Amino acid sequence: MTARTKPPFRYDHVGSLLRPDALLESRQKWAAGEISLEDLRAHENECIKDVVKLQEECGLKAVTDGEFRRESFHVDFISKIKNVTSSWDMQRAFKLGEEHKAGENKQMPYIPYINGKIDRPEGGIEVENYKFTSSLTDHPVKITMPSPTMTHFRGGRDAIDKEAYPEMEDFFADLARLYREELADLGKAGCTYVQFDDTNLAYLCDPKMRENARQLGEDPNELPAMYAALINDSIKGRPDNMAVCIHLCRGNAKSQWFAEGGYEPVAETLFTETAVDGIFLEYDDERSGGFEPLRFVPKGNKVIVLGLVTTKRSELESKDELKRRIDEASKYVNLEQLALSPQCGFSSNAIGNLVTVDDERAKFALIREVAEEVWG
Numbered sequence: 001m002t003a004r005t006k007p008p009f010r011y012d013h014v015g016s017l018l019r020p021d022a023l024l025e026s027r028q029k030w031a032a033g034e035i036s037l038e039d040l041r042a043h044e045n046e047c048i049k050d051v052v053k054l055q056e057e058c059g060l061k062a063v064t065d066g067e068f069r070r071e072s073f074h075v076d077f078i079s080k081i082k083n084v085t086s087s088w089d090m091q092r093a094f095k096l097g098e099e100h101k102a103g104e105n106k107q108m109p110y111i112p113y114i115n116g117k118i119d120r121p122e123g124g125i126e127v128e129n130y131k132f133t134s135s136l137t138d139h140p141v142k143i144t145m146p147s148p149t150m151t152h153f154r155g156g157r158d159a160i161d162k163e164a165y166p167e168m169e170d171f172f173a174d175l176a177r178l179y180r181e182e183l184a185d186l187g188k189a190g191c192t193y194v195q196f197d198d199t200n201l202a203y204l205c206d207p208k209m210r211e212n213a214r215q216l217g218e219d220p221n222e223l224p225a226m227y228a229a230l231i232n233d234s235i236k237g238r239p240d241n242m243a244v245c246i247h248l249c250r251g252n253a254k255s256q257w258f259a260e261g262g263y264e265p266v267a268e269t270l271f272t273e274t275a276v277d278g279i280f281l282e283y284d285d286e287r288s289g290g291f292e293p294l295r296f297v298p299k300g301n302k303v304i305v306l307g308l309v310t311t312k313r314s315e316l317e318s319k320d321e322l323k324r325r326i327d328e329a330s331k332y333v334n335l336e337q338l339a340l341s342p343q344c345g346f347s348s349n350a351i352g353n354l355v356t357v358d359d360e361r362a363k364f365a366l367i368r369e370v371a372e373e374v375w376g
Contacts (some may be wrong), residue, residue, distance in 0.1 A: 007140065007193040007243040008278035008305050008339055009061040011364075011371035014247055015144040015195060016073055016345030017054075017066035018352040018360060023047045027071070027350060044068050045132065052136045054357075058364040062140040062193055065133040066347070073197050073348045074146035075110055080125045081178065083116035083164070084151070111155040116164045118151075118174050124185045131189050140193050143186060147198035147246065148175050148234045149227045156216030172230055179234035187239035194238075195245045195280070201227060201270060202248040202282065205261035205289075224269040232275045245305070246270075247280035250287060252344040255312040255354040262289020271296040278303040283325070284310035284343035291325075294332035304333055307343030309367055314359040322370045340371045 004010050023043060030040040048065045055063040070076040079086055126143050134141045152160075152175075157168065165171040183194060201224065203209040210220035235244045248270075251258030263270070263281070270279065271294075282288050283306050297304055306329055308322050322340070329338060346353055346360050 004303075004339070006277070007062055007142065008245050008280070008303050008341075010339045010375045011060070011367045012062065012280075012305055012339060012341045013055075013060060013064075013364065013367075014280060014307070014311075014342055014345040015064040015067060015142060015197075016347045016352075017051050017064070017068075018347050018355070018357055019066070019068060019350055020047055020050075023068065024350060041069075048133060049136055052133065054361070055364075056137060056139060058361060059368050060139070060364060062142045063133070063137055064142050064144060065129060067144060067345070069129060071350050072110070073144065073345065074150050077125055077145050078112050078151055080121055081151070082119040082121065084112050084114055084118060086110060086112045111159055112151050113155060114151070114160040114164065114171065116161060118171075118178060120178050120181055124182050126182065127185045127189055130186055130191050134190060141191065142193040142195055143191055144195045144197055144247075145182070147196035147200070147227075148179050148230050149198055149200045151175060152230075153200035153203070153213070153218075153223070153227075156213070156218050158216065172233070176230060176233035176236075180237060183235065183238045183242065183244070187242050192239075192241050193243050193245075195247055196231065196234075196276075197247045197249065198227075199249050199251065199259070201246075201266050202250045202263075203259045205263055205265050206250070206259040207261065209259050210265070220265075224266045225273065228269050228273040232273075235275065243277040245278035245280060246274065246276050247344075249282050249344050249348075252311065252348040252353065254349070254351055257287065257312075260287035263293035264289070267293030268296045271302070272298055277301070278305055278339070280305040280307055280341055282307045282343040284308060284312070291329040291332050294329060297333040297337065299334065300337075303337055303339055304329075305339040305341045307341050309340070309342045309363050311342045311344050311346045311353050311355065311363065314355045316362055316366055319366065319370055319373075322366075323374060326370075326374055335375075340367050340374075342367065 026040050026043045029035045048068050051066040052063050130143050160171055204220055213220045308325055309317055
């Protein structure tokens with residue numbers, strides 16, 4: 001096997017990590033007005049120093065800030081975009097997750113509303129966070145951010161002001177420009193690794209979610225190509241040394257899930273039309289279907305990162321079973337184009353999954369050991 005010196009790496013991770021209880025308490029105190037934002041940021045800084053060290057100790061090739069400055073993997077980023085407001089109910093999100101286990105309610109717990117022309121805040125959104133984290137380590141720092149599709153799918157046309165954007169093409173053009181500017185500034189700061197977190201493409205694998213899109217006036221058969229074009233426009237002109245990946249997920253909050261279904265409805269478009277360097281795929285249980293959709297992955301440099309190790313439960317997967325599944329996937333895409341990771345982050349929202357920090361370490365150790373035994 002050829003050693004991978006550019007992201008994604010043979011053993012990698014999605015990004016979010018369990019927040020310390022003390023940090024969650026500080027966030028609650030800040031929300032209640034009991035401490036200042038400066039106090040909260042200082043506490044976040046100390047916790048990020050610790051979590052970077054944890055990742056280095058686990059032998060990870062790239063590190064993140066654990067998303068310690070966020071309440072949610074996507075809400076904080078999107079809400080910083082000018083003229084975006086939102087409907088967000090964390091408790092409703094958890095409740096819907098419980099209902100969905102029985103195959104019931106599949107409404108969206110978070111909807112962004114666009115009330116005027118969108119733009120980035122001065123200084124960008126993740127640029128300063130990257131600068132701080134990169135000052136703590138010699139490892140590449142991966143910046144995670146919600147895919148640009150996340151600003152559209154949940155609310156559709158009706159959530160976008162028709163006076164500001166009478167034509168949807170203009171909205172998508174502004175959205176892509178906003179992302180290009182963010183990537184350019186991250187690149188100037190030294191960032192070489194960015195990940196777009198995209199639940200929407202995975203949700204479009206679920207018949208009930210597809211029906212939900214129809215109810216919003218969208219055609220679920222057309223959305224994958226439209227989203228591939230949006231993603232490509234958003235990363236166009238990125239620095240030559242910057243790798244951009246997509247991560248697909250069917251829901252992860254508090255070890256719960258929201259969607260199910262194999263990748264077949266989106267696979268050909270996702271694998272052949274998105275101009276990204278790698279795609280992280282959730283594959284930790286039967287809800288994600290089989291590996292057959294990987295037959296659409298073109299030969300070349302695009303890497304498929306198999307999310308075979310779950311972050312939803314503490315039990316460790318069998319090394320033999322993981323190797324068997326990697327071997328099965330390699331029947332559809334060359335082993336050279338495969339890598340291994342957890343299926344999602346450990347804490348997509350501030351209230352993390354039902355696992356411990358020791359579980360995080362054990363999962364990372366397992367992924368590293370299996371990857372080294374498979375790829376060398």
